[in-house]
Amino acid sequence: MATATATEQAFASTLAGGRRGRRPAVLAGLLLGVVLATALPAGAEVSYPVRDAALAARVNGAPLHAFALDAAWRLARFKQPQVSRTATLETLIGERLLAAAARKTYGEAALYSGQRVGFVQDVALDDQLAGSLRGLYGKELEQVLLRLPGGSLNGVVTERPALDGAALDGAALDAVFGKAGQLRLELALNEQQQARAKNVVVLRYAMPSGAKGVLSLYDIYRRQNVQGRSQLFARQADFLQQQAMQSLAALFVLDWARSQFGGAAVDDLRGVLADQEAVLALQRLHGIGIDTDSGSALLEQLARQAGAAEIQAYYRQHQEEFVRIERVKARHIRLPDEASAQAVYAELRAGGDFAALARRHSRAADARNGGDLGWIKHEGKPDWLAQLAFAQDKGEVSRPIRAPVGPHDPAYWEIVLVEQRVNGMQAADSEAVRYVASNAVAREKALAQLAALRARVLREARIELNRGVLDQPLQILERS
Structure with missing residues (x-):
């Protein structure tokens, strides 16, 4: 096998967990205590009718795959070796219920506001999914990689116009990014520029499964945060090649996993990661995990609504x-x-x-x-x-x-x-008292709202379980 190139090193980096500035692509500790333990008595409708070995549960009628549970449990054990499969399942169910309620109640825009400089949410999830799969199946993926032509990721590339320079003359780049050296207030492409970027083929590929596809300049662009976009606008060819191969590496991992475990099962693991991100965003929205200077639209709204009587009551009590x-x-x-x-x-x-x-x-x-x-x-x-x-x-x-x-x-x-x-x-009617007290009242109300939401989603849930996936009795869902 040839010596590893920069391209292959980028591939290994992608498989190992993704990009600079992102959270590690391993479940960041189960949120069992935060999600469920402080909820009111659950009262969830729990039964055990599931017999399909491919399913761990149905949550309000929607399947939760055994593959997703197994992957989440194994990933969680990297940080919590003693965590049980049952505890993992209860956490996934709790996160799924809370995430669904969060999306319905607040919407994606409110949940993920303040993340404009970060990565696009679906791109971040795909990278996190690929990194998680690599953490679980790294040896198997390396064996598949070795069987490719040349024993490298280049073996799936069928054509690379932009990387070979054929599609990236100065006029093509100017049409997408504007004139080189031009002063810009924002590193973003408008609709016309995006359409042009979609027509610039960076590379074509054919996966071992037979799936074929194209990576365009637009595909690379939308995977970047602000720092990455600045590299593209600066015409950094090495950066473009690195990002193209990282994108291809993620596609390679996901294609292999779908061929091995089925598309629905892999998509469900992606849903597990998405649920966790939504719950973390929901907690931040309610003031959990943020400092006093971090913004939350909900906290700001509740603070504005705090009345004089509430502020004075807080002042007297604190x-x-x-x-x-x-x-x-x-x-x-x-x-x-x-x-x-x-x-x-x-x-x-x-x-x-x-x-x-x-x-x-x-x-x-x-x-x-x-x-x-x-x-x-x-x-x-x-x-x-x-x-x-x-x-x-x-x-x-x-x-x-x-x-x-x-x-x-x-x-x-x-x-x-x-x-x-x-x-x-401090004077009871001072601005300092109003600011501190109204924000404290807002946090108290936000936590109460979150606790009520936890209790409601559990109380209204219909949970059907596969008893065969449990390794101990339920600890939370059947609590009275």
Whole structure:
């Protein structure tokens, strides 16, 4: 066999899990605890009429294939070796029910909003599916690859016009991407450009199963995120070849799997991955797994709807969140350079008297008063020295801090000591209280809505199981 080329390395990379920036193409841990464990009593209609060995269950009449269950269980065991097949099945059923409800209730656009710079959802799923299959059947796929002409993926390529340069003259590229070096606000093709890209054949292929097809420039383009598109717009031929072979590698894996396990079974595994992504998106929409600065249209809507009574109730019940410093009594020492500042700081750390050292070393006008700043009130927009004082604990000398002076102003350092601090409460009608409380109320409502949705989909579900796929009794679905 010939030495592995860059093309074959790209193939191996694709099989091993996909692209830069994507989540690993292995089920990212079962969501059993998140999806089902906190639900209200399930009350699902569970029966055991399924006898077809190809099926693990029917969920509201739709089949869940045994192949998809087996693949999901084996993938989950990479991260959770002790997970049972039954627990996996319960999770898949819970995710399928929640995902269906999420799509019906919110729609794809709301679930996946904020992902514009990422990969197209169906492309990401295909890559994740191919990577998952490679994780399970890597040895079998490598044997099939070795039996191809030349023992490589190139053995399925029947023609490669664009990769050989025949279809990519300058005029063809300009028609698709516009003039080279042209300033663009967005790296996207309009409808006309997309149509032209579809007519540029990158390569033709014939799979071992007999399936034949074409990869166009448009196929490569739609598989890219922003960084990938920038490479295409820059006419990076090596990148185009790499992406073409990665696309072909994914098609090769999926074609092999469908010929081995059947198209319906493989599509159902893809559905398992899609369900998991939808549930994760549903959780993010309800504030789970995002930080306080991450956007969620649902949380924003609920926050806007929070009434004054709800905000005041939250304020009364969580007053520890709204404590603020009203005023501090502080002293400071101003030094002209870092060396002298560090020397004075060392004396202070050794027990030196702050006021005495301020009178001796400070360059500020209040040095003769021992650097006394008096009482500093928390009002308006405090200057940087006041902000430094508010940030210090009572009785602790600050480290020397360089003042944020302009580029042409002389630098200096400040050391601050807070002698007294008076705390109070933020005003109940302040904007700060409204913002914090309304967002907290929104999160509480969102979690309650999600819990109610979990309970409803389980309560209304009709679940028919194949008892032969279970390796232990159900833990969740038949809970009373």
